[in-house]
Amino acid sequence: MKNMMHNKVSRLSSFIAICILFLLVTGNGLFAEKPYAVVIHGGAGNIAKESLSPEQIEEYNMKLAEALNAAEEILKTGGTSLDAVEAATRILEDSPLFNAGKGAVFNIDGKNELDASIMCGLTNNAGAVAGITTVRNPITAARMVMENSAHVLLTGKGAETFAYEHGLDIVDPGYFFDQRRWNQYREFIRNNVNRSRSDFDMKDDNIKMGTVGAVALDIHGNIAAATSTGGMVGKRYGRIGDSPIIGAGTYARNDACGVSATGHGEYFIRNLVAYDIAARMLYNGQTLQDAAYHNIMEKLVDQGANGGIIAIDKDANVVMEFNTTAMFRGFVKSTGEKGVWIFEE
């Protein structure tokens, strides 16, 4: 009896010892906090504080928080950064508050032409669509291009055919209509009626606000970035800005950072803003903050260009840099830090 008792205790001790050993070996995965973070934006521009009512500010903040929460829910349960940035971007696309998806600005012909791109920092793969008019969530079309084609950038009717063939949610172009955007378009046309078609003031902030984007780092150490836009009010000639251009409006690379940009797209293309931030980190040893500051607050300011970026590096540092008075933005980190903002702090 005593012997049996001893045996049982002995087995129990062995079992406990093995459990402890197991926990020690795998402990890093079970207990150590693997950081995650997500940052989003809904466009940058020069907005007077008094031009938004408290109700409007509340509406923007609620929608930004909703997008952040959706992304965080994915990240904290071990989901991927790609799923997180797609989920956040879809929520912003579905909201008429922002210039992407529903509520996109109108082009010169009174149509909504949408651009989006996404990049995976783990695989170096990327996908983008430009000039599409019937796909409800352009960011999902961009991801479909990345994951289900040999291509990076598909455009126009061809991109729509691709999206249709791959079962994406197709809508009537009228789905994107928003009365506020239509009024803005009509005003743009009135103001520019006497100008030549090449002569519109493309530096006017009101005509290009509201691009959306998201960048995330997941607990597996993978970074992803996504950007979606309706472009500039009254854009013509099949103009494509930086949002669907990898390295200009969107970039992600695990050993450096993920970036999503918003602003005067032509300048972001010429300066390769998103990739330049990564290149300065990789080749010049700059921090994400320094690389972002140089691009947005020095180079773009010197060139007279407005805009901003959101970014996350591999250590979960979050940067939200903009040279305008406002950028709709917010972030959440696994440390518990969290917030949404519109104006400069």
Place this chain on the structure above:
Amino acid sequence: MKNMMHNKVSRLSSFIAICILFLLVTGNGLFAEKPYAVVIHGGAGNIAKESLSPEQIEEYNMKLAEALNAAEEILKTGGTSLDAVEAATRILEDSPLFNAGKGAVFNIDGKNELDASIMCGLTNNAGAVAGITTVRNPITAARMVMENSAHVLLTGKGAETFAYEHGLDIVDPGYFFDQRRWNQYREFIRNNVNRSRSDFDMKDDNIKMGTVGAVALDIHGNIAAATSTGGMVGKRYGRIGDSPIIGAGTYARNDACGVSATGHGEYFIRNLVAYDIAARMLYNGQTLQDAAYHNIMEKLVDQGANGGIIAIDKDANVVMEFNTTAMFRGFVKSTGEKGVWIFEE
């Protein structure tokens, strides 16, 4: 009388002294050789030497030399690098030997869809067109976008409207027809008839050979780069490759280098090959040769991607790097160095 004589001699001496001083001060501009250089390509691919007849090789070499001569004529008389790269690229576009302009490959629908871009290393300005079908010289359309619009990238019908409004040479789409390309297209369709539309072998070299490009440094120290292509045989879904994407297929910056790329465009987009070469020079102190080698012979080879680049740095160093068995290429320098090549040396 003697005094007057003395005065005249004195004045003459002073005049000569001033002339000598003037020449000494400005001599650098008058006598020192300001270097110029131009390098061109007509595409990279894996071609067996025996697949080209001596007559075909001669034909390619003659056309490459013609493009180089046109560019050199501009550069040696003090013309700009922008004029030089446009002139060289137009000659290659007008030749059915290359996959750009006349002789471009056919897309899935049996149409020629053309892309081109150009960048000025002095101003940081850039212009590009994608998916156009009726502009005889896409590179001239790209330059027109750069110089006469607030935009960088115009696409499709919109880009054609822009070109038409700006008086460019508009042709019937049939102008681009070339029997050799049509046969290649028919063969592509036959070979892929049983494949799904997403499943074509995009790594097959024959379907994407022949992009053209030029990079030049002028005696004013300004660098320019240009690239023009018909893209991939059988391309679909409005696919756009790297040629019209600034930083991927084309880049120029006076304090670093100018680059024009050719090859499997999706990889050049994901890796931002053209801009990465400049960034490595600017931020990492690498030479043009090292930065180009790393991108083409290491990064792209590791990823299984074919292609090459031509480039010139601010000191007139010329690089022609390719990881295929052949790249149609050539360069001329103010030092008198000159040559055209097809296969590896």
